[in-house]
Amino acid sequence: VTDPSPPAVDRPRRQEQEEASSEITEVAPGVLRLQLPVFLPGLGHVNAYALEDADGFALVDPGLPGERSWQALVGRLDAAGIPQRRVHTVIVTHSHPDHYGGAAQLADGSGARIIASEHFRVWWDPTDQDGEELIDADPDGLRERIEIAVERFGQRSPWGGDVERPTDEHISLLAANPAEAIAWLRVPRPTHRVAHDDHVTLAGRPWVGLFTPGHTNDHLCLFDPTEGVLLSGDHVLPSITPHISGMVAADALAAYVRSLDEVAALPGIQTVLPAHGHPFHDLPGRVEAIKAHHEERLAHLRAASQALGWASVEDLSHQLFSERSWGSMAESETFAHLEHLRLSGEAVQRRDGGTLLYAPA
Numbered sequence: 001v002t003d004p005s006p007p008a009v010d011r012p013r014r015q016e017q018e019e020a021s022s023e024i025t026e027v028a029p030g031v032l033r034l035q036l037p038v039f040l041p042g043l044g045h046v047n048a049y050a051l052e053d054a055d056g057f058a059l060v061d062p063g064l065p066g067e068r069s070w071q072a073l074v075g076r077l078d079a080a081g082i083p084q085r086r087v088h089t090v091i092v093t094h095s096h097p098d099h100y101g102g103a104a105q106l107a108d109g110s111g112a113r114i115i116a117s118e119h120f121r122v123w124w125d126p127t128d129q130d131g132e133e134l135i136d137a138d139p140d141g142l143r144e145r146i147e148i149a150v151e152r153f154g155q156r157s158p159w160g161g162d163v164e165r166p167t168d169e170h171i172s173l174l175a176a177n178p179a180e181a182i183a184w185l186r187v188p189r190p191t192h193r194v195a196h197d198d199h200v201t202l203a204g205r206p207w208v209g210l211f212t213p214g215h216t217n218d219h220l221c222l223f224d225p226t227e228g229v230l231l232s233g234d235h236v237l238p239s240i241t242p243h244i245s246g247m248v249a250a251d252a253l254a255a256y257v258r259s260l261d262e263v264a265a266l267p268g269i270q271t272v273l274p275a276h277g278h279p280f281h282d283l284p285g286r287v288e289a290i291k292a293h294h295e296e297r298l299a300h301l302r303a304a305s306q307a308l309g310w311a312s313v314e315d316l317s318h319q320l321f322s323e324r325s326w327g328s329m330a331e332s333e334t335f336a337h338l339e340h341l342r343l344s345g346e347a348v349q350r351r352d353g354g355t356l357l358y359a360p361a
Ligand SMILES: [Zn+2]
Pocket: 001, 046, 096, 098, 099, 234, 275, 276
């Protein structure tokens, strides 16, 4: 999920929005790129990466839940000459559905282990136990589960805005198609949780797990010091800035900037493999551009806050984003920036009923 930045009218399509190509390319030694279709605002595909070693393959970020993405994944694996049973490891960079969606199903078929950050957690997780239970859910039970999940989606945001929730029609549609509903409700249970600086062997060489919070609270990048490769997930993308959510941490923006500085300082990076868009090479340059974007946004927000005085997150988000991007994502990003200003002493906050208001300090 990415930042709904205001687009210029004739802005060219971003590379992250390109439709999934069926072409399979080797993007680093022993690393294949398989593009899977994504049907989310601002995104046309997600990159799954297959890393080969003597025992088989590890697959990073196997796409959205549901049949359409699964069929694409099966087709791509087939075209790449990768039998499902040879996938011994599935790696999930973070708890967004375009990254974890295919993981559980793939692990079912191949017995693969599932690796994620030690902090991995899907925030609306409708189960407290093993996801397997959903498979046996009777139709009534399934509908109940869908409603619990939707209820969590629909919880009011911390700043008092409404979070968009699926419609009743959508719920009925899911309940009428149990296989699809189960696929969407199911969240992967990692069998191996990686801590910061832990080593993981992939493509026959050691990779270092990097805990990189900001975009989510559980984001994992993987660094290969031998070949100078970074699997960057959604942490650093080539031409769009990852969404920074105010829902996830006290100062998500500060955490994000720290995580950006950390990857920019990695020695010997030759190739960055992002979850959306094409491989790129200038990691420090891209990190600087993303940081500059957030500095600009903070400057814009300071000015808007000066002009408006006490104002809600929604009102301030309308100053920061163009109308077509208004909504819960724009508000959540605005909230993250406001909290950053508040925690650094530049803004103050008060509550008016259920709504948070901010003003310059
Ligand atoms: Zn993503």
